Amino acid sequence: MTERQASVxxxxxxxxxxxxxxxxxxxxxxxxxxxxxFNVPLHVPLTLYxxxxxxxxxxxxxxxxxxxxxxxxxxxxxxxxYIDAYAEGLNFVFxxxxxxxxxxxxxxxxxxxxxxxxxxxxxxxxxxxxxxxGLEHCDVPRCVxxxxxxxxxxxxxxxxxxxxxxxxxxxxxxAKQRV
Ligand SMILES: [Zn+2]
Ligand SMILES: [Zn+2]
Numbered sequence: 001m002t003e004r005q006a007s008v009x010x011x012x013x014x015x016x017x018x019x020x021x022x023x024x025x026x027x028x029x030x031x032x033x034x035x036x037x038f039n040v041p042l043h044v045p046l047t048l049y050x051x052x053x054x055x056x057x058x059x060x061x062x063x064x065x066x067x068x069x070x071x072x073x074x075x076x077x078x079x080x081x082y083i084d085a086y087a088e089g090l091n092f093v094f095x096x097x098x099x100x101x102x103x104x105x106x107x108x109x110x111x112x113x114x115x116x117x118x119x120x121x122x123x124x125x126x127x128x129x130x131x132x133x134g135l136e137h138c139d140v141p142r143c144v145x146x147x148x149x150x151x152x153x154x155x156x157x158x159x160x161x162x163x164x165x166x167x168x169x170x171x172x173x174x175a176k177q178r179v
Contacts, residue, residue, distance in 0.1 A: 013081025
């Protein structure tokens with residue numbers, strides 16, 4: 001196991017059962033990240049809700065997360081919620097991220113099979129953390145950084161970074177340590 005020396009704050013945007021979130025936390029720890037969970041759910045205001053689409057707008061939620069957690073001492077902040085969200089030009093998104101901050105929307109990842117649901121959450125949390133740390137989409141199909149347009153795509157990929165993304169991540173984190 002490699003010690004990546006990066007810390008991640010997981011924030012709940014809605015109440016979320018530990019059964020759903022804990023496997024993702026454990027996975028990030030296995031990848032070498034230090035993980036902390038902020039247990040007070042972030043209040044996502046209804047003004048960010050689009051009543052015509054019956055979805056939240058991912059860009060505005062991400063802005064909210066950036067504002068509320070602007071000075072926390074973590075390498076990255078990932079907010080997770082039982083929310084359906086869209087982004088400009090997309091019908092829906094499983095997640096939406098920018099430098100240091102990521103959001104994961106689990107509503108559309110839901111499955112009757114809890115193991116499948118957990119596995120999808122693990123993959124999307126890892127994917128958005130990759131983006132928050134500076135990784136882009138990867139064309140290796142099994143790589144967790146490959147783009148998922150559907151839950152079938154999510155199910156097909158693994159929960160791990162491919163060798164190329166893993167190496168890139170290590171050099172990004174090394175560079176961050178030098179700052
Ligand atoms: Zn992505
Ligand atoms: Zn990759």
